[in-house]
Amino acid sequence: QVQLVESGGGLVQAGGSLRLSCAASGRTFSGWSMGWFRQAPEKEREFVAAISGSGITTSYADSVKGRFTISRDDAKSTVYLQMNSLKPEDTAVYYCAVRASRIATPANDYDYWGQGTQVTVSS
Numbered sequence: 001q002v003q004l005v006e007s008g009g010g011l012v013q014a015g016g017s018l019r020l021s022c023a024a025s026g027r028t029f030s031g032w033s034m035g036w037f038r039q040a041p042e043k044e045r046e047f048v049a050a051i052s053g054s055g056i057t058t059s060y061a062d063s064v065k066g067r068f069t070i071s072r073d074d075a076k077s078t079v080y081l082q083m084n085s086l087k088p089e090d091t092a093v094y095y096c097a098v099r100a101s102r103i104a105t106p107a108n109d110y111d112y113w114g115q116g117t118q119v120t121v122s123s
Helices: none
Strands: 001-008 008-012 018-025 033-037 046-051 058-060 067-071 077-081 094-100 116-122
Touching: 001 094, 018 033, 018 094, 018 116, 033 067, 033 077, 046 067, 046 077, 058 067, 077 094
Parallel strands: 008 116
Antiparallel strands: 001 018, 018 077, 033 046, 033 094, 046 058, 067 077, 094 116
């Protein structure tokens, strides 16, 4: 059974940093694309970043470009999201997801999801 478990969320002041991790289990994810999404209260889930199965190709939402970095460690079946220069508008529940195909941005394209981790950025 596929399981994705996020960690690393918390409360941080504006301008600070956090690193989210998502540990995958239940099968090998080598070659699978992995992504991060977020959902703020009363808003739709939105794409944040994604990384290809090879780790070579990445994609970012315009709102996080230059501040967030996605990476993966297939030996640990883990994907990371390094978040720097955090802003109050980054406050949301962050979810990781995986898909058995090439990199994509729509949430509906992903096959498995984690339960999410809360990130709160205070001003």
